[in-house]
Amino acid sequence: MVYSRLGRRLRKLNIASFKEYLDCMESGTGEEFAAFINALTTNLTYFYRETHHFSVLRSFLESGGLPRGATIWSAGCSTGEEAYSIAMVLATVRGLRPQNGQVVASDIDTSVLEHAERGVYTEERVKNVPPADLKRFFLGGMGDNAGFVKVRPELRQLITFRQINLHGTSWAVRVPVKVIFCRNVMIYFDAPSRRRILERFAAQLDPGGLLFLGHAENIADFGGVFRSLGQTAYMRTDCDA
Numbered sequence: 001m002v003y004s005r006l007g008r009r010l011r012k013l014n015i016a017s018f019k020e021y022l023d024c025m026e027s028g029t030g031e032e033f034a035a036f037i038n039a040l041t042t043n044l045t046y047f048y049r050e051t052h053h054f055s056v057l058r059s060f061l062e063s064g065g066l067p068r069g070a071t072i073w074s075a076g077c078s079t080g081e082e083a084y085s086i087a088m089v090l091a092t093v094r095g096l097r098p099q100n101g102q103v104v105a106s107d108i109d110t111s112v113l114e115h116a117e118r119g120v121y122t123e124e125r126v127k128n129v130p131p132a133d134l135k136r137f138f139l140g141g142m143g144d145n146a147g148f149v150k151v152r153p154e155l156r157q158l159i160t161f162r163q164i165n166l167h168g169t170s171w172a173v174r175v176p177v178k179v180i181f182c183r184n185v186m187i188y189f190d191a192p193s194r195r196r197i198l199e200r201f202a203a204q205l206d207p208g209g210l211l212f213l214g215h216a217e218n219i220a221d222f223g224g225v226f227r228s229l230g231q232t233a234y235m236r237t238d239c240d241a
Ligand SMILES: C[S@@+](CC[C@H](N)C(=O)[O-])C[C@H]1O[C@@H](n2cnc3c(N)ncnc32)[C@H](O)[C@@H]1O
Pocket: 041, 042, 043, 044, 045, 046, 049, 075, 076, 077, 078, 079, 082, 106, 107, 108, 109, 112, 164, 165, 166, 167, 182, 183, 184, 185, 214
């Protein structure tokens, strides 16, 4: 996989060997390093992926789980579908006012973040979005933009996009964080890295806060800090043991 993804990059730059590519990256300004990271990430995502998580989020918001000004973090947001799905649930329950709750959406990959920030999707990609949400939160494209939809600015303003490497030493996320979605991201990490990141999520989340992981991820070996709510949704307990 690494060979074929980087091979595409080498062909594009007309470079003959991985050694030459490495030299080019190490002597450059850092621009190629970003392209190198972007070439290696796997970005599959879609709107309302694992719908049950959004039902849990909705109940959490309806029961007043998110204090005013608190953050919901979509960590590893890819092209933005997860963050906009969260924002639609937030807006449905709490209205379109940023002071009632905001989403931080982050990824390591700068090209998917650019796509996410544009908020433009093909009609095919929004087929999982319920018609009422589509009508309320998207604008249909016309003329040259036929076949595309764009997220309405009122929804877009609930989200701040930023580049965050989960392996990095500091995460610039506004606190308090009440909900973290980190789905289908850590599946690519080794066990010690996963553990380190889960420890940092636990420290970042208030007790009673929620953590959502992808369906193939679990934290069974992580101890009592997160209580399972079923289907890879977890609640941060107040016990650090
Ligand atoms: C398969 S996508 C999942 C998108 C979304 N969370 C979902 O479940 O639909 C995984 C995302 O994690 C991002 N990612 C991979 N390694 C990362 C890291 N070290 N820090 C932040 N994001 C990372 C990738 O760039 C990619 O966009």
